[in-house]
Amino acid sequence: MVNQSLKANSVTVEFVGLRALDNVSLTLNRREILGLIGPNGSGKTTLINVLTGQVKPVSGTVTCDGEDISALLPRERALRGILRSFQTVRLFSNLTVEENIEVAAIAKGSSRRAAGRIVDRLLEEFSLGAYRAELASSLNYGDERRVEIARALAAEPKYLLLDEPAAGMNEDESATLMQVLARLPQERDLGIIIIDHDMPLIMRLCHRLQAIAQGKTIGEGGVDEVRRLPAVIEAYLGADAVESEDHA
Template sequence: MTEQSLRAHSIIVEFSGLRALDNVSLHLNRGEILGLIGPNGSGKTTLINVLTGQVKPVSGTVTCDGEDLSALLPRHRALRGIMRSFQTVRLFHNLTVRENIEVAAIAKGLSRKQAGRAADQLLEEFSLFHQRFELASALNYGDERRVEIARALAASPKYLLLDEPAAGMNEEESSMLMEILARLPQERNLGIIIIDHDMPLIMRLCHRLQAIAQGKTIGEGGVDEVRRLPAVIEAYLGADALEHDADYMKATPHA
């Protein structure tokens, strides 16, 4: 049976002599959600950029379902099933909401008619159908986020990498998004990586966590296990927080 996982092996990334990632490895299986956590500047987005091909590491490899992708450009990795969202939303503002999603489906090889049906299904799923003919430029930030994720799904990815998907959303919008994301791995045989600073969301949604600080992995495993690791608590709150039982990391328990 073909391996169904996205893997980064011993990744080293340097920017102008500064080591942004130091021998970091990661694996993501289909059907699971992995939370990638750590302080600002820890290397989380850089690791996503390595997986998708936007950043070339000094050393290390990226494989998808057993295939080495290290030499492939971002667009070729997308065709292999690796899709992402960005910290800053990148919609086509001169296109309608529906057209933004259709574009990704057509790029995957669907006809215009098939792409329209796929877009409408995703618009319903993300509670955006009533806005399908609005220009993307008219959307609020939370809706932009949902359209971006729906667009990524229109390309039928195997692995979806989400960089702060709940940024700019209010509590209700964030909860709605979490409900949708929680269903996707099983419904679509999809692996998801989520970077987010909303720790209650991360704790409830993810099956596993990997924590990074200063370019190194400092913990990985089950949610309850990782959030209690002293190195993880210190990375978020500083050494003095260890004696105070780290209330910040005691977010809503994983469901």
């Protein structure tokens, strides 16, 4: 049986002499949530871009369910089930919420009728029913985020890569979103990578963590194990973060 996982294998990325990633490997398994953490500029988004095909590494490969997909374009990878969100929301502003989600389902190959059922389910799941006919351009930032994730799910991904999905949300909105995300791996048989700076939520939501700093992996493993690594504490979390989690 083929191992169901998305992998970056010894990936190195350089931008005009700057080494953004230095021999980084990552494995995302189906039915798990992996938290990708690290300080700003550490290479987290670049690694997502490598997995989805927006950035080509100077060395290393990307495999999906055992297949080398390093040469595939972003759209070809999306059709294989690798979907993402961006730090900056990229909705179709002149389409309604319903249409934004529907177009993703149709692009994946669903009929209009099947796409309609997918839209109905996702609008309910993300509490977006009241915004069905609203133009995406009229939404606040938190609602835009929810629509973007719902749109990605409409394409029935195997692997969903979320770059700061809770950005722009208040505490209640963020907690609600995380509750939805927590159910997805088992319900939809998918793997999720989450990049976010809301560490308490990351700690509670993720099954594993991988920490990178200055383009290199400095820790990976179980949540409790990684958050206590001296290199991770020094580079990102701070000792008070570990202590506050212990008393949460």
